[in-house]
Amino acid sequence: MDQTICPRFEKAISIMNKRWTTLIIFQLLEGSQRFCEIESSIGVSGRVLSERLKDLEKEGIVKRSVYDETPVRIEYTLTKKGESLKPALDQIQKWAETWVEPSE
Amino acid sequence: MDQTICPRFEKAISIMNKRWTTLIIFQLLEGSQRFCEIESSIGVSGRVLSERLKDLEKEGIVKRSVYDETPVRIEYTLTKKGESLKPALDQIQKWAETWVEPSE
């Protein structure tokens, strides 16, 4: 409430802090994926995945592409904005490798 | 559910993904702080702050120090494990400066 923190940083955190968001982005850094691929790879429920993908699209982090084949194929891809989160996620991974026990 | 993601990374994300956690760590990167200082600087409720600080202590990211003055003073400080999250947060901030509009 004191607003001592940079508002852009707070905004960034409010995006990344939502459950599943970071994991979704992490998955998409490997390349475009379909709805059910993301769903099964990170274990998020369809209900929330659908919600998050819409949020991320609205934020310009993810792009939804419809390929009009039969059957129709829908793919989710990171935009440039989304891809540029890679260095941040890389740092988190680096931290995890040093400090997180593999046991838990 | 498929467990295609590195478990250490998932653990790291599960810590950072909890609401307020990253902001608490960000605050503590500035130096030790008291309960009510964190509370008012980021706008988290006491109820959740109390919960988060306990979690972070259990994870070895935050240390709680009691200074036996009168009145007693309690301070929360990052451990080495906690401090080494700085590069990750720095990257998020860098991303925010480039990609997040100041308006919202």
Added chain:
DNA sequence: TATACTTACTTACATAAAGTAAGTTAATTA
């Protein structure tokens, strides 16, 4: 000396977010 205030919480209750499971539409395969 009584009253109000501060810190660091906890407790009880209300609301918001996430999980679960079933349903939908359109097309595909057995």
Added chain:
DNA sequence: TAATTAACTTACTTTATGTAAGTAAGTATA
């Protein structure tokens, strides 16, 4: 024709968070 898949949505339950009040120990103020 029946079952299956993809990409969702809907209804309902459980969990997480917010709000507000309460507590204990001490301090300052009238």
